[in-house]
Amino acid sequence: MDDLFPRSLHDFSIQPGKRLTGRVAGLFVAPERDFVTRQVTSLETRFGGIPGDFHGGPTRRSTGREPWYPHGTEICNDRQVSIVAPDELAEIARRMELPDLRPEWLGANLMIDGVPHLSMLPAGTLMFFAGGVTLKVDAQNHPCKAAGRAVGKHASLPDITAGSLLFTTVAKRLRGIVAWVEKPGTIQAGETVSLRLPEQWIY
Helix, strand or coil, X not given: CCXXXXXXXXXXXXXXXXXXXXXXXXXXXXCXXXXXXEEECEEEEECCECCCCCCCCCEEECCCCCCCCCCCCEEECCCCEEEECHHHHHHHHHHHCCXXXXXXXXXXXXXXXXXXXXXXXXXXXXXXXXCCXXXXXXXXXXXXXXXXXXXXXXXXXXXXXXXXXXXXXXXXXXXXXXEEEEECEEEXXXXXXXXXXXXXXXX
């Protein structure tokens, strides 16, 4: 009988979990049917995400990120909350030779300061906010042309199309993460957030 486990567990390099702490540096919501957000002082969350937000709701329509489904297929919404970091936005701005890059232009809901390489947080990371909300990280948020066009428009670039293409290149692994609401409540500006990263390994 063939060995069902040809690889030993010793073949896997398992990195232990860890804990980090950050701070809520900005809260944003997209109240209209446009993903560009505006700043708020508190953010209400429910199991379906942020009420009234562009990306809110328990389900969403599939896009080019899910080529295994016909475009527009209704699927579970694992992208309820978009999270960015100020240091990573500053690096994208530097690479694009912009004086500033606002989280609102990228449709961000949360800006978290104090977490190194936020975009590299692994799936499954839990974010415990001081006020009681818990978010669970689903994935890295890959830069798209729509966000690039918003950057080009708000930064008044002379060639928005070229700016959009540049953004998708230079913002890779710097554009933040997406998460979903595991425990709802209200997040306040300035709150501390404790992160619990799971064990990690390459399968």
